[in-house]
Amino acid sequence: MPVNAALSAIIILAVALTTFGTRVFPFLLFPEGKEIPPVIQYLGKVLTPAVIGMLVVYCLKNTPVFVSPHGIPEFLAVAVTAGLHVWKRNNLLSIGVGTALYMFLIQVVF
Missing domain, CATH: 1.20.5 (Single alpha-helices involved in coiled-coils or other helix-helix interfaces)
Structure with missing residues (x-):
């Protein structure tokens, strides 16, 4: 239309x-x-990790683990993203590097 x-x-x-x-x-x-109610403060602390966890599960739900490359690029990208986030505490850096690594692995390596 x-x-x-x-x-x-x-x-x-x-x-x-x-x-x-x-x-x-x-x-x-x-x-x-x-004063911000305690329930709102609690939700502010727990919702972000919960949503990120749901997004990871959603993104990996159709990962082919029984056929080549057996989910290796996805696992490496998630591991690097999580490791960088724990190390640097920078969302943009960890997600950007993890995404770039995943694209590199899919296009060049696997």
Whole structure:
């Protein structure tokens, strides 16, 4: 279905306002100086690792372990990503290096 310029502008505006709203909402709900409830603090600590864990499982669910290369590129990329993250504590670095390593292994080595 072709979309004209006016509809495209409306869609972009709606997405931008929604994104901005989701970014501003926590600051309106928990202004500076107001105590953040313990449940929200707990969720802030545990949700990020939980989501990353679910993403790893989702990304590796169709990894062919019984045919060549037996999931070796995936395992190496995950191991390097996790090791770099533990060592440097830098999400961008660990994910970038792990992704580059995986692409290299798939294209060049295996």
